[in-house]
Amino acid sequence: MADGGQDNELAALEKVLLDESADPVGLPFSLLKAITGNFSEDNEIGSGGFGAVYKGVLPSGHTIAVKKLFERFEIPDKNFASEIACLVGVKHKNTVRFLGYCSKTQHVMKLFEGRLVWADVRQRLLCFEYLPKGCLADFLSDASCRHQWTTCYEIIKGMCEGVHYLHQQRIIHMDLNPQNVLLDNNMVPRIADFGLSRRLSGSQSRAITDHKLGTMGYMAPKFLNNGEITFKTDIYSLGVIIMKILMGHKECSSVKEIVESWTNMSSIS
Secondary structure, eight states: OOOOOHHHHHHHHHHHHOOSSSSOOOOOHHHHHTTTTOOOOGGGGEEEESEEEEEOOOOTOOEEEEEOTTTTSOOOOHHHHHHHHHHHOOOTTTTTEEEEEEEEEEEEEEEEETTTEEEEEEEEEEEOOEEEEEEHHHHTGGGGGGGHHHHHHHHHHHHHHHHHHHHTTTTTOOOGGGEEEEEETOOHHHHHHHOOEEEETTTOOEEEEEEOOTTTSOOOHHHHHOOOEHHHHHHHHHHHHHHHHHHHTTTSHOOOOOOOHHHHHHHHH
């Protein structure tokens, strides 16, 4: 698969994958295109509002996840650079490992209004460790998870530790939801997708935005109403996820009812 020009990039990617202390690396588009089978549908493992995720298989047999941002979204270079800057500094057992990135702009001929014109086609990609257990949303859709209190507790604990770490780094995730919490082989939660994340400066306690992007049902009321971003924005989202985990498939009307439900289940088992 790899020619002589890609050997060094493959070696660098393998090093980052196997050495958790290694920093992410820049990667050529041609390499990511090759290991994902030209981003084939067979290798697609997920899709969100801003991009699709593909399984990439290295010659060694190791697997990574490659997120390809949709071309139709105009993502300013500074936003892409900001996301990478957040990811490079994030290293914690409860956050997904960031392995590398690619930013490529091609000047190509495209058909526009019946004639060929020159156009810039931008490719923006991010590479992460591959987590075969999928996301928390998949786990919650499995009825058997309702009976796994120990697993649920460890997931909740891990998410809390991950969010605490991010906030120590002055990073507000801004889109915490079950789709953006991945699970490794040991069911350890890994917070993922930092596309909307914001890093506050040392003197900042909040920020204001007119762009209220996120996942409905998980966005804090103050953010929805006023565009106010604080660390509490993530705490609200985290609380909603915890409630989802505790409720399982049963709709409960109060926290007291949820606690009683789990207490009764524990006493039965």
